[in-house]
Amino acid sequence: LSRSRTSSIDLHLDLAASPARGRRAALERTLREAIREGRLAPGSTLPSTRVLAGDLQLSRGTVVDAYAQLVAEGYLTARPGSVTAVADNAVPTPSQPAERPAPVARIDLRPGLLDLASTFPRAEWLRAERAVLRSAPDASFDYGDLRGAPELRTALAAYLGRARGVATTPERMVICAGFSHGLAMLLRTLRLAGVRRIGMEDPCLPAHRAIVADQGLEIAPIPVVADGISVDALEQSGADAVIVTPAHQYPTGFTMSSVRRIQLVQWAQRTRGLVIEDDYDGEFRYDRQPVGAVQGLDPEHIAYVGTTSKTLAPAVRIGWLALPPALVDPVITANQHGSAVPPALSQMTLAHLVDNGRLDRHLRRLRLNYRQRRDMLLHTLTEAAPTISITGIAAGLHVLADLSSAGTTEERVRSVAERHGIKLAYLTSHWHGPPATPMQGIVVGYARTPSPAFVDVINDLGGVLRAALAANDR
Numbered sequence: 433l434s435r436s437r438t439s440s441i442d443l444h445l446d447l448a449a450s451p452a453r454g455r456r457a458a459l460e461r462t463l464r465e466a467i468r469e470g471r472l473a474p475g476s477t478l479p480s481t482r483v484l485a486g487d488l489q490l491s492r493g494t495v496v497d498a499y500a501q502l503v504a505e506g507y508l509t510a511r512p513g514s515v516t517a518v519a520d521n522a523v524p525t526p527s528q529p530a531e532r533p534a535p536v537a538r539i540d541l542r543p544g545l546l547d548l549a550s551t552f553p554r555a556e557w558l559r560a561e562r563a564v565l566r567s568a569p570d571a572s573f574d575y576g577d578l579r580g581a582p583e584l585r586t587a588l589a590a591y592l593g594r595a596r597g598v599a600t601t602p603e604r605m606v607i608c609a610g611f612s613h614g615l616a617m618l619l620r621t622l623r624l625a626g627v628r629r630i631g632m633e634d635p636c637l638p639a640h641r642a643i644v645a646d647q648g649l650e651i652a653p654i655p656v657v658a659d660g661i662s663v664d665a666l667e668q669s670g671a672d673a674v675i676v677t678p679a680h681q682y683p684t685g686f687t688m689s690s691v692r693r694i695q696l697v698q699w700a701q702r703t704r705g706l707v708i709e710d711d712y713d714g715e716f717r718y719d720r721q722p723v724g725a726v727q728g729l730d731p732e733h734i735a736y737v738g739t740t741s742k743t744l745a746p747a748v749r750i751g752w753l754a755l756p757p758a759l760v761d762p763v764i765t766a767n768q769h770g771s772a773v774p775p776a777l778s779q780m781t782l783a784h785l786v787d788n789g790r791l792d793r794h795l796r797r798l799r800l801n802y803r804q805r806r807d808m809l810l811h812t813l814t815e816a817a818p819t820i821s822i823t824g825i826a827a828g829l830h831v832l833a834d835l836s837s838a839g840t841t842e843e844r845v846r847s848v849a850e851r852h853g854i855k856l857a858y859l860t861s862h863w864h865g866p867p868a869t870p871m872q873g874i875v876v877g878y879a880r881t882p883s884p885a886f887v888d889v890i891n892d893l894g895g896v897l898r899a900a901l902a903a904n905d906r
């Protein structure tokens with residue numbers, strides 16, 4: 433690939449026909465097309481902003497802004513004081529047809545999915561794994577502590593204290609294979625201790641209902657309110673434990689207020705109940721200070737569960753429990769036979785990434801990218817449907833768009849989206865029984881689409897909303 437500097441002439445840029453105010457957009461469009469069509473190859477450098485501005489008789493600020501926008505979209509890369517170049521992964525490489533079955537839908541905007549090509553830090557993981565293999569004592573590869581590798585429990589206890597406000601020690605931590613596995617371990621332990629009924633947020637992730645039901649436990653649906661869950665309803669339900677997502681309720685995206693947090697802790701203390709805190713995307717917070725885990729308020733009554741499924745990749749299958757001291761032995765005893773735990777080598781590799789600050793660095797990079805995506809998504813949705821109300825925007829990797837407020841329905845959006853090959857999640861499937869509110873909504877995940885395609889994909893979603901609204905008028 434040519435790495436020589438592209439000149440303005442090579443770019444075939446002719447903006448003379450564009451109105452003065454539209455020139456920045458025209459420049460961005462021309463560059464995007466040149467990159468997509470391969471006329472600007474990955475790695476090729478662009479003219480400096482001064483040169484291009486001079487050639488095209490634009491202000492330098494216009495060129496600077498256009499470059500910055502394309503950097504944000506993933507088409508270009510720029511380092512301070514360095515040249516601007518076409519990003520190496522600006523255009524996705526076509527995969528071998530034999531390796532991947534034909535996609536049913538062209539675009540997947542369901543929540544909980546990541547852009548696997550850019551999220552998992554392969555090089556960092558490899559470096560960490562090499563370092564571990566060089567230095568780990570032989571004893572690390574023996575049958576080990578049933579709670580998990582001590583290196584990881586120690587690294588996580590410190591990390592969770594500083595990043596999530598979790599109050600724990602390595603002795604109180606148990607490593608599991610992701611949230612779902614950690615939840616199953618906890619539920620099995622509770623069932624063996626005589627627990628029969630589990631409170632669950634209504635609405636919630638449908639897959640978690642199946643995990644509770646698999647343990648033969650009864651589900652008590654607890655209504656979600658704008659600042660958490662109804663603790664009165666929890667009290668009345670007679671549940672012995674409750675599963676909550678306080679940092680970013682799934683799917684509404686609500687954050688549990690401090691008043692609700694205190695009420696929840698008081699419920700647990702009064703009834704000797706257990707709060708199971710699902711902190712699945714707590715690392716991603718954009719507009720204000722991170723909202724800490726509830727666990728820090730009462731580590732004796734709250735079992736905190738974390739996962740690498742959003743921060744690294746779902747296939748890493750490492751999660752962790754920070755347990756009340758009285759639950760550590762029961763959890764180990766209840767799950768010691770036939771319970772899968774992540775391989776020690778992976779656990780030690782993750783510990784290395786946490787200890788040397790690489791995980792923090794990786795998360796800083798992701799936060800920046802997700803925040804830009806979130807902003808683009810909000811802009812496009814509100815432009816398409818000006819009255820739409822969107823929740824869950826301050827954190828995480830998905831938002832809930834209230835279609836009722838936009839003036840349309842799930843059915844209309846679904847029929848247009850399916851025609852356009854767009855997969856979405858719909859609020860209706862998240863209720864335990866008949867919907868508690870007549871509200872209709874789409875749950876939109878914005879972490880899956882690779883950066884270069886993101887703008888177009890989100891514009892397509894805006895088009896779907898517009899078409900669904902237009903169908904109302906017919």
Ligand SMILES: Cc1ncc(COP(=O)(O)O)c(C=O)c1O
Nearest residue numbers: 544610611612637682712739741
């Ligand atoms: C609400 C919620 N909790 C937890 C998880 C993570 O589960 P696991 O760690 O088993 O992948 C997800 C993933 O999408 C989720 O949406």
